[in-house]
Amino acid sequence: MLIVGNWKAYVESQLKAKALFATAKRLSAQHDTEIVLAVPTPYLGLLSPSNRSKVAFAAQNISAGTGGAATGEVTAALLKELGVTYTLVGHSERRALGETDEMVSDKVRHAHANQIIPIVCVGEKERDPDAHYLQLLRAQIHAVFEPLAQKERQQTILAYEPIWAIGKTASEAMSPRDLTEMTLYIRKVLGEYLPGRSALKVKLLYGGSVEPSNIRSLAEGTGVDGFLPGHASADSDIFSALVKALK
Secondary structure (H helix, E strand, C coil): CEEEEECCCCCCCHHHHHHHHHHHHHHHHHCCCEEEEECCHHHHHHHHHHCCCCCEEEECCCCCCCCCCCCCCCCHHHHHHCCEEEEEECCHHHHCCCCCHHHHHHHHHHHHHCCCEEEEEECCCCCCCCCHHHHHHHHHHHHHHCCCCHHHHHHCEEEECCHHHCCCCCCCCCCHHHHHHHHHHHHHHHCCCCCHHHHHHCCEEECCCCCCCCHHHHHCCCCCCEECCCHHHHCHHHHHHHHHHCC
16 A cells, blocks of 8 residues: 655644655555655655665645746755656646646646656546536546656556545545546556556545545555555554554
């Protein structure tokens, strides 16, 4: 299992960042779960140089450009220099700020060109009774996978992030049965871009509301390869409980 802790902007002190990183290192030494931390860019320079553990780092966003006159952008080359292995792309909070499918596609291709593995977030804002949200999901996947080479497609990670489920309790969010159905649908769509059983090689994460009480049931038999918790990953006790529940 792969768990990508997205700190978002919840961590605003070096002391807390170091404490969370220490927790992740301890968990990675004690459990088989693969741990990736998506931390704010300034903390990459703080934490990465001292990393001698199995914990990997992800950027929360990546520029589609190569540098130069681009104030505020963080390029792939810089992220690589800071020890980044992965990057989030197309998170719902970035899409809410105006990031389009085309922009997401550009960033994914740029990440691959710089040997950074993109974790692409896809998912519907709401579920309509006519299931038009499935076509939205298909379009988001198509925008990313259609331009890629076969090897790049296999190396791309998808994070299914139903926006309507974020911030809800485990009982209000997605059930294991619903997640299984969505996993099967996503794998079917991926089959249009990857031949045979190659679609099964694409790692699929779940990024809805995940708690220690439901993560085990969401992991078993649903077809997901891991999780993308947000706020929970910025709390050492809750993040520890999530990882331990996956044993």
